[in-house]
Amino acid sequence: MSQNLVISIDAMGGDHGPSVIVPGVAVAAGRLPGVRFLLHGDETALNAELARCPAARAVSEVRHSDRAIAMDEKPAQALRRGKGTSLWNAVEAIREGEASAAVSAGNTGALMAISKLILRMSANMERPAIVASWPTMRGVSAVLDVGANVESDADQLVEFAIMGAAFHHAVHGSDKPTVGILNVGSEDQKGHDEVREAHAMLKDMDLDLDYQGFVEGTDIAKGTVDVVVTDGFTGNVALKTAEGLARFFSNEIKSTFMSGPLAMAGALLASGALKKMRHRLDPGRVNGGPLLGLNGIVVKSHGGADAQSFASAIRVAVDLARSDFSAEIERNLQRLTAAKEKCETVQPEGGAAE
């Protein structure tokens, strides 16, 4: 089953384009035997890079695209003039049945808009959600949505729970993922209507996940739950706040160890352990945020990813493609729909308490 899996790559995306993407494919090729790649982008540039990366050349096929989408292009504009770009073609290869998943380090808004147009949303979902894999004291948690949706109602939050759990199961291997809704406190009456309604729905439903109730910001790094559910505004702010803080810490550690001869000697002695620590906390280690809710697997890599990190995003796409991720979501969405219909035929239970 794992033979001949094909991953479609937007080879022009990201801050560095083919000079990082092609070496990234080479790294992934070494780690993921049996996977082949369709590289979309400028033929000349790609062949030049492939000549330097025989490991990538052996498992890749180049598909020429004349144009690429700029990193700062508006999504609406990208939609209008996107046809024929490397990003568009990378996603279209999924619909054409040529590839099982697509990976792009390109413009996030454009990737979302174009993926939605080409692949359409699965079931009755409205917009894709972006999931972040967040390093924690206990492993890696999935946090979603981290930026696709500025506002999310209770139904969407429940969908995020289902999709996040299926993602965590497929990529991070948890058996029955624990799920929490991000809130400002753990008591039932805390927060706004959307989180309280989603909380009430998840408590009652029989889904393939272990709902644990509300969690707070401090719980994310603790790894209290496998899946942290939140609206895209809060999730985006939380993720970027953490990224900013991680950079601050990293700078502080560096300047601390440069602050005098004793500290420098200490840093030298501890350098191996420090390197390991930085690796453990590195967000790039868990690069690769799938756009969930589409009829197809599309993975967004950080724009600034290096080759190692882009290879991690490819692994996420491969893990999802090889798992029964999509079937699991479908199954749970059917249960959700059934549960809702059942609720509606029974008499209404009354509104939310004030």
Next chain:
Amino acid sequence: MSQNLVISIDAMGGDHGPSVIVPGVAVAAGRLPGVRFLLHGDETALNAELARCPAARAVSEVRHSDRAIAMDEKPAQALRRGKGTSLWNAVEAIREGEASAAVSAGNTGALMAISKLILRMSANMERPAIVASWPTMRGVSAVLDVGANVESDADQLVEFAIMGAAFHHAVHGSDKPTVGILNVGSEDQKGHDEVREAHAMLKDMDLDLDYQGFVEGTDIAKGTVDVVVTDGFTGNVALKTAEGLARFFSNEIKSTFMSGPLAMAGALLASGALKKMRHRLDPGRVNGGPLLGLNGIVVKSHGGADAQSFASAIRVAVDLARSDFSAEIERNLQRLTAAKEKCETVQPEGGAAE
């Protein structure tokens, strides 16, 4: 002017009560000559602690309260049965004109509800906002609201900007504080209606602050602006996410340096520099979040604060009381009201763009 300033203390609040609060007053007394304290709480317990802290005893007067509010008591319940508790009495001393400010490490919800009832809101503000002093690469930024308001409309966000700027000026000494609204991107069209409306209002108004537009989560630790404005839900999640991450880093550093003999030797050599770093990143260093918007100065300390940290919260109260903080807010709120009236007499400029 700075002579005989009196600060009212809820000496029973916090996780440790008088055993930390009284030593905290002693530390503050050493740092803040000319300040006197009213200690509200159980007379016997307080006198026992004061006997051990002559520096505190010399500048304190004990006011007996029979009861205290529990840390987990619901705000509504605290309001009903709060009269006569140490927290209530500490706040009431402001209204009675006996003290210029109150400090409590007690139950946040109860402190807000009781302060609002006793002191009332200034001008036409609805609910207090809580401001956090956040260590950044460039100093300390004020982030608000971090939990008092679950939802905030555009008018409230503008009020947060005004109050945050006055706070940063009074406590952190910035001349004309820079202000940004927290959002998921920096472009004008990003985010939901509330942030876009507040953005439009702040761009147009002539206030004692330097409005810089939208900022993102990564900008908080960078210290891009002095004042970060956000609704209480997002602010609370961002703050707690950062606190969780800070603890995670701190644990990682410790376990990294215990990971082998070389690393341990390195840690020993670098211990002075590491201690300095931890101090710099310690959220307790900037403990003390005032409840803004009240007719009076009430400062919330972390419940788990130690004596040093409680003394920092006292310093915040003293700095605010000695500055023209309240007058500055009043002045800016008048300008805000005037600007709004002017807007309403001119023809409406049309709704928000889609």
